[in-house]
Amino acid sequence: MLIAKVIGTVVATRKNSNLIGSKFMIVEPVPVMNGGAERLVAVDQAGAGIDDLVLVALGSAARMQTGCQDASIDAAIVGIVANPEEIFVKE
Amino acid sequence: MLIAKVIGTVVATRKNSNLIGSKFMIVEPVPVMNGGAERLVAVDQAGAGIDDLVLVALGSAARMQTGCQDASIDAAIVGIVANPEEIFVKE
Amino acid sequence: MLIAKVIGTVVATRKNSNLIGSKFMIVEPVPVMNGGAERLVAVDQAGAGIDDLVLVALGSAARMQTGCQDASIDAAIVGIVANPEEIFVKE
Amino acid sequence: MLIAKVIGTVVATRKNSNLIGSKFMIVEPVPVMNGGAERLVAVDQAGAGIDDLVLVALGSAARMQTGCQDASIDAAIVGIVANPEEIFVKE
Amino acid sequence: MLIAKVIGTVVATRKNSNLIGSKFMIVEPVPVMNGGAERLVAVDQAGAGIDDLVLVALGSAARMQTGCQDASIDAAIVGIVANPEEIFVKE
Structure with missing residues (x-):
């Protein structure tokens, strides 16, 4: 998984019928991931909003979440990181 | 997922029999994805055309779409972004 | 999918028994893919030969093709592009 | 697989119910992998701790481990490399 | 697949029980792959040794090999390239 910010x-x-009701968020990995700022479109499964760390x-x-197996x-987005202090990196 | 343009x-x-009837589109990620312009060949499942944002x-x-499970x-291409204003990024 | 050339x-x-009979081709993405020349070894499922566009x-x-599900x-290689004119890119 | 260090x-x-009880570790590939320092979040399945090689x-x-199939x-993290001498590279 | 050298x-x-008995090899893609020297840890399924081309x-x-489906x-490593002449590239 990646830690990303919802941006x-x-x-x-118009979309595949198996995507109806999905909320599409654009996310960007946070700098601590060390991997550049390439963005993705992720379906929200955790109730995320703009600026959330996820x-x-x-x-x-x-597709493991109930209701998404065939989407x-x-x-x-499978989890919300409530605040930046919940990310600990030993530098 | 990625947001891309059909180019x-x-x-x-001559192709695998499970691909007969598939429409192959060349797509290029849009700049907002921050990930370069590496292109892909994607099978159209949403009725896309040249220049569409998808x-x-x-x-x-x-392979989740009905009829594609064994292809x-x-x-x-699983959705069409009808116009650029449907992409919102908080910069 | 990628458009590549069989090079x-x-x-x-000596190989896994599930690979016996497989023909291994070295393929290189074509420049129109915009993604560099990193090569792959692909199993031929379409009757491809050297210099073919695939x-x-x-x-x-x-592994979707009949007979390959457990390989x-x-x-x-799942299709042959018979000639370069079958690739259309709106530049 | 990659050899990485838990950092x-x-x-x-708040997370998907199928992730409750999972321990999320940030890991960074070791230099011997030759692949840069892009980090990942990995679920611990082997009892790893900070600074462990894994x-x-x-x-x-x-998702092969018992209890994780639907997560x-x-x-x-599927194994612990007990000490650096267990990594042998013929340079 | 990639052609790599066992290095x-x-x-x-300590590892997942489904990995007991697995032999972990560090492999590096060969230059003909055109893709850099990023290394991987691969489980040996073909009886490979150090310096083998695989x-x-x-x-x-x-996970297609018998006995590995749930690992x-x-x-x-799914095959051994017995000698470099078995790699043919039309340059």
Whole structure:
């Protein structure tokens, strides 16, 4: 998983029927990930909002949540990091 | 998922039988994705055309749509972003 | 999927039993993919030869073809692009 | 898999129910991997602690462990490398 | 798949029970792959040794071999390239 920040949203009026009701968030990995700022569109499964720090699961892991098993989802917000102090890195 | 633009098409007359009827589009991530312009071939599942902004799902997520479960597909257009204003990024 | 060119072959005399009979081709993405020239070994499922332009599927998509479901395959040639004019990119 | 070092932790109070009880560790590939220092969040399945050298499995491999099959996990610590001498590279 | 060279080994005394008996090899893609020298830990399924040229399968493909279906494996050596002449590239 990645720790990312929710920086935006995107709407797709026309989409696969298995995506109806999904909320698409644009997320950007935080600098502590050391991996650049390439963004992703992730489906919200945790009630996230703009500026939230979140855990993002990629690939088939994004379809483990009840109700999402058959959705065309390759990235999902699976947790909320309530504040930056919950990230500890021993530098 | 990625937000991408449909920039082309490709035809494969000879192909796996599970791909017959698939429409192959060449897509390029939009700059807001922050990830370079590496292109992909994605199977259209949403009725996309050249110049459309689309949502692209990668990996096994591309095979969730009815009728595609057993196709040799690793990328699919799963939604259409009707206009650029539907992309919101808090910069 | 990627559009690639078949540039070589590799033989593995000793291999997993589920790979017996597989033809391993070395493929290189074409420049129109915009993604560098990193090569892959892909199993031929479409009757490809050296210099052919092909569609390559990655990951579990490479195991959708009949007879390959249980093979140790993560990349496969799933279609042949008969000539370069079948690739259209609106530049 | 990758050999990585456990360099931190992250807590997500609100998360998918299938992640309750998971311990999230921040891991960084060791230099011998030759692949940069991009970090990941991996779920601990082996009893790892800060500064441990570990084996990290990515993708669906992270969900093979008993009790994790249905969790939203795309990276897991699946082994502990007890000391650096257990890594042998013929340079 | 990738063509790689076996350049080392790693031992994990404490590991997931589904990995007991696995031999972990450190592999490095060969220059003909054009993709840099980022290394991986792959489970040996073909009887490989140090300095061998091998085929490496990534992702779920690494779990196709009998006895490995439920192991926490995301990379496996699935074939041995007996000598460099078995790699043909038309330059």
